[in-house]
Amino acid sequence: MFDLLLFNLRAQKVSVGMGEWITFLKGIEQGLVVDLEGLYNFGRAILVQSETQFDAWDLAFESTFAGVELQPEVSEELLAWLAEAQQKPGEIVDLDMSFDEMRRQFYERLKEQTERHDGGNHWIGTGGTSPYGSQGRSRNGIRVGPGGARSAVAVAGERRWANYRSDSRLDVRDFRVALRALRKLTREGSPELDVDGTVRKTVDNGGEIDLEFTRAKQNKVHLVLLLDTGGSMDHHARLVSQLFTAATDLKGFKSITTWHFHNVPYGYLYKDFATQERVPMESILAKLSPHHRLVWVGDASMAPWELFGRYHGNPWGSPVDSETGLNGLDWLRCVRDACQASVWLNPDPKRFWEHPTVSAIGGIYPMFPLTLDGLRDAVKQLRAPV
Amino acid sequence: MYIADEALLSSVNAAIALQRPLLVRGEPGTGKTMLARAVAESLGKRLYSWHVKSTTLAKEGLYTYDVVQRLNDSRFPDDSGRNVSDIRSYIKMGVLGQAFKADEQVVVLIDEIDKADVEFPNDLLRELDEMAFTIPELDETVSAKHRPITIITSNAEKELPTAFLRRCVFHYIEFPTRDRLQAIVDAHLPDLDKELVEAAVLRFYGVRKVSALKKKPSTSEWLDWLVVLAAAGADPEDIAGKLPFLGTLIKQEQDIDTLAAAMRRGQGVR
Secondary structure (H helix, E strand, O other): OOHHHHHHHHHOOOOOOHHHHHHHHHHHHOOOOOOHHHHHHHHHHHHOOOHHHHHHHHHHHHHHHOOOOOOOOOOHHHHHHHHHHHHOOOOOOOOOOOHHHHHHHHHHHHHHHHHHHHOOOOOOOOOOOOOOOOOOOOOOOEEEOOOOOOOHHHHHHHOOOHHHOOOOOOOHHHHHHHHHOOOOEEEEEEEEEOHHHHHHHHHHOOOOOOOOEEEEEEEOOEEEEEEEOOHHHHHHHHHHHHHHHHHHHOOOOOEEEEEEEOOOOOOEEEEEOOOOEEEEHHHHHHOOOOOEEEEEEOOOOOOHHHHHHHHOOOOOOOOOOOOOOOOHHHHHHHHHHHOOOEEEEEOOOHHHOOOHHHHHHHHHOOEEEOOHHHHHHHHHHHHOOO | OEEEOHHHHHHHHHHHHHOOOEEEEEOOOOOHHHHHHHHHHHHOOOEEEEEOOOOOOHHHHHEEEOHHHHHHHHHOOOOOOOOOOOHHHHEEEOHHHHHHHOOOOOEEEEEOHHHOOOOHHHHOHHHHHHOEEEEOOOOEEEEOOOOOEEEEEEOOOOOOOHHHHOOOEEEEEOOOOHHHHHHHHHHHOOOOOHHHHHHHHHHHHHHHHOOOOOOOOOHHHHHHHHHHHHHOOOOHHHHHHOOOOHHHHOOOHHHHHHHHHHHHOOOOOO
């Protein structure tokens, strides 16, 4: 009877494994759960392993016990509903509303509909009353705090955990955790005593103590951040500065360098965008080694002539470098050839990526959204052997 | 006295019933470590704590073989009573090893597991699953006489491996609601002046609302602050006007500036 919960969870991208599912069913068999509130708490403790997924759990739980099956992807129904809502003159559609908010409203509508059809025959009808008072399960040492007697579905419906989702929430520390995975440790640091080696050498030496040393682990990775600055990137300033803070705070990289450019780099990069101090690309490229990891951050959307220069008529003068004859796209290729381990992080949501300049740049660099999940994928890509 | 909510209690009970480790996460200062102590106390069991550091290896929690000492004893014999020809004199049980060998069920706390190396939790998978480990030097297997109740805390500094997470019962300790905060005060400081507490609660939630703070004050800071306020005989009106003993609430210099700026804009008051 809990199969629907399992499928709803998986539809919410909570990857519940068979092991946890069996544990969950075993717990129920053992009588650990006596009511819906208990099921909510117990199920969450067993099936969900991170607070970032609590919101998904709430959604899945709510819809399961309200008798609705979640759609794995947002279906045509949602689009139809949105289109319909937009056409209705009386109803104002808030286009700024987040994707999650849209989806929530959609499921609310869906739920209302089922309720009308089957006459409200849900087994959560008891809603709101819990057999446990706030001091219900007290024992020595631990006491139940106030605030216990609420229906689990009502709690699930509150979506208190929405801010913890890893596909939306971001702060400096999250970035730091993700970036830390980039470090690659090699034995190059200061000497330390190698016990195994010392024992072996001492034995070989007939019991006379002979010390053996080894090098401590050290990180070899150079991190290079290339930030698109100004223009359409101003909207994303806070996000980018968080990434920047996280990266520069990180200890353990051999070096961290930051360069700026506007929309697309040409023959140079800015060391400091405010003072317009620039450094020619050749001298930057010459310093790149196999230990460098390049992270581009930019929305990659601009007027096509800025990127393709040569091939498009350009009323404001060509951005093509007069000496080298290279356009923006050529320069990006140049950098990619000099350092294979590079990714592009795009702060725009994926639905804006259907743009000629975005897809052109996406063809050169693997592109990821600038979210925690996106950054993790990007780090994975950077760790892969080139 | 530890004030838990229904969900936390349910997680603790599930972990005990299913004999799985309980993984507790949450903001610093919300009582993750205190939970293990409270559980041990309320069940009347002994607590074994293993405080993990960045250099801690998984093996150290099981046992250590002091090769250097043995090497030294073999070269420079002394009257310490250690028998160089007996390897057992140089094998010491770690926290998990001691817990496994205990004659009764105990509570094990693995504190701040995320401080150690990324691979650390993976190295403990089998030990936590089967509650047994092998000492290759002795060719012996130590298995738990009674499966200990295991509580693991994490500040989420590093992500924990999925294989490890799947074996745990997970709980996230939230910052307490106003009601529960009041209950915590009543439990820890029952003699405090009600008016003072009320004024302090308001100020405290005001401070926590300043979103730019790097480290928001948590339950432990809150209790410290109340104790200091009470000891100094602070007036409820004082608290409403300014923030005395700010240092107990805010620990980072940058946050003090942030808070001051926010208060000038009229935030962080209520």
